[in-house]
Amino acid sequence: MGDLLRLDPHPTARNAAVAKTPIKAGSTIMSVPAFSTCLLLTEKGRRCDGCYMLKSEAVELMRCSGCASSWYCGTTCQNREWRLHHRKMCKHYNAFVASGQYQALTPHDKVDALLLSQLVADPEAWGTDRLTDAGRTFLNLLKVPRLDGFVPPLCLSRAAQTAGTVALAEDLYSRFGNNNFILHSHLTSYAHGVFPLASRLLNHSCVPNAACKYMLAPSEPVRMEVVALRDINEGDEVTIPYLDPALPFQTRQDALHVNYGFECGCRLCTFERRIERVPTPPMRGAEELRTLDAALRSFSLGDISQDVQVPTVPGSFERLPAVLLPVLHESYLPALSEAFSKTSHEGPYSEAIDSGLTLLAFYVMLYPPNYPQIGMHALELATTLWNLTCTDASAMAGADEEQLKRHAKTALDFAASVLQNFGPEGDNGGPLEEVSVLTGMLAEQ
Numbered sequence: 001m002g003d004l005l006r007l008d009p010h011p012t013a014r015n016a017a018v019a020k021t022p023i024k025a026g027s028t029i030m031s032v033p034a035f036s037t038c039l040l041l042t043e044k045g046r047r048c049d050g051c052y053m054l055k056s057e058a059v060e061l062m063r064c065s066g067c068a069s070s071w072y073c074g075t076t077c078q079n080r081e082w083r084l085h086h087r088k089m090c091k092h093y094n095a096f097v098a099s100g101q102y103q104a105l106t107p108h109d110k111v112d113a114l115l116l117s118q119l120v121a122d123p124e125a126w127g128t129d130r131l132t133d134a135g136r137t138f139l140n141l142l143k144v145p146r147l148d149g150f151v152p153p154l155c156l157s158r159a160a161q162t163a164g165t166v167a168l169a170e171d172l173y174s175r176f177g178n179n180n181f182i183l184h185s186h187l188t189s190y191a192h193g194v195f196p197l198a199s200r201l202l203n204h205s206c207v208p209n210a211a212c213k214y215m216l217a218p219s220e221p222v223r224m225e226v227v228a229l230r231d232i233n234e235g236d237e238v239t240i241p242y243l244d245p246a247l248p249f250q251t252r253q254d255a256l257h258v259n260y261g262f263e264c265g266c267r268l269c270t271f272e273r274r275i276e277r278v279p280t281p282p283m284r285g286a287e288e289l290r291t292l293d294a295a296l297r298s299f300s301l302g303d304i305s306q307d308v309q310v311p312t313v314p315g316s317f318e319r320l321p322a323v324l325l326p327v328l329h330e331s332y333l334p335a336l337s338e339a340f341s342k343t344s345h346e347g348p349y350s351e352a353i354d355s356g357l358t359l360l361a362f363y364v365m366l367y368p369p370n371y372p373q374i375g376m377h378a379l380e381l382a383t384t385l386w387n388l389t390c391t392d393a394s395a396m397a398g399a400d401e402e403q404l405k406r407h408a409k410t411a412l413d414f415a416a417s418v419l420q421n422f423g424p425e426g427d428n429g430g431p432l433e434e435v436s437v438l439t440g441m442l443a444e445q
């Protein structure tokens with residue numbers, strides 16, 4: 001379990017992982033290799049099926065000569081995957097994925113069907129005398145079977161699908177929905193994975209103090225690292241988000257209830273549960289909505305007619321005044337995000353600035369400090385503002401170029417501090433590199 005965490009009893013979640021010692025923001029709380037992972041089908045052929053490195057000039061992928069449906073960066077990954085499960089699945093893979101039973105599955109269930117097949121590919125490995133620590137931990141995880149009783153079909157020979165194997169598959173799968181992880185690089189998902197120790201330890205909060213990232217290295221299995229988003233006191237529970245805390249309240253409750261079997265009692269859910277009715281916001285484009293957006297910006301970011309203030313009190317939703325409650329309505333965030341992505345590409349640029357700043361204000365109000373989404377958006381906003389200063393668009397936006405640059409610099413400094421706290425992850429390049437390029441360009445001004 002490492003030096004940092006211990007398991008304490010929890011009234012409803014069985015256990016809670018508690019900090020044994022103070023943990024500094026940005027520290028790695030735990031680092032564990034994957035027990036088993038499976039690529040999203042859309043990533044097949046783009047990444048090595050073993051280490052998930054992206055195909056590039058430096059990483060050439062070779063196809064498996066058996067199924068021609070798996071790709072490897074070299075013999076280390078190919079041999080490891082073969083030994084773990086591919087030797088049992090290779091011959092059946094193409095017929096399996098072409099079958100009606102498989103084709104009828106959702107994209108999520110398709111990946112889980114292959115991941116489950118990988119896990120049961122060697123039923124003998126699950127015998128009590130052969131269990132690894134990770135296997136033992138996985139079998140000790142809480143179960144939340146699917147309400148519809150569904151268990152995916154297996155990509156194995158008929159002979160391998162004995163009553164024992166099918167029962168094992170059911171047993172393992174009953175832990176998938178509430179324990180497995182979706183692997184992502186810079187907020188883009190690429191695989192599903194099983195990390196038993198992380199599952200055993202980490203409970204959910206919509207106001208988490210930690211978050212997971214996935215480290216890729218050539219020829220190595222993926223590692224999960226859990227990073228402290230803020231300073232954590234000795235005795236505090238360490239929690240991660242099982243879903244995006246910015247999802248609407250009811251969507252979060254339904255997902256946590258159905259997939260994980262619990263009712264969330266975090267600060268955000270407690271706050272939102274007390275609101276009797278979230279008022280519907282005005283339509284996008286209406287003057288009243290401009291007023292609401294401006295009030296949210298000023299609540300989270302201070303007086304931005306001067307300069308964007310680096311927010312000092314993230315996660316301040318509990319202080320939201322009644323007039324700002326419509327921003328919690330399920331329609332508000334999707335419409336705001338859409339307005340920013342549309343106007344930042346097509347203009348009008350004055351609206352891109354407004355919606356980009358409002359979105360930053362929303363994220364800062366709702367997410368905990370240093371939440372990666374805040375940093376990613378602050379970087380996108382800084383890039384948009386910088387691009388405006390380099391084109392005639394600044395005149396179109398009616399903005400003063402010096403002020404745009406100052407806004408860009410503040411958004412960039414903010415992005416840098418959030419993203420540096422989270423640290424590098426996933427694919428090469430990415431936001432930290434973009435931060436340093438943009439910092440260089442702004443410094444030249």
Ligand SMILES: C[S@@+](CC[C@H](N)C(=O)[O-])C[C@H]1O[C@@H](n2cnc3c(N)ncnc32)[C@H](O)[C@@H]1O
Nearest residue numbers: 013014015142178179199200202203204260262
């Ligand atoms: C990944 S496990 C977390 C570890 C779990 N506490 C254990 O002892 O194995 C997920 C399960 O833990 C429980 N859980 C996680 N977060 C919770 C929370 N905030 N409140 C209540 N139960 C929670 C639920 O039963 C959920 O299905």
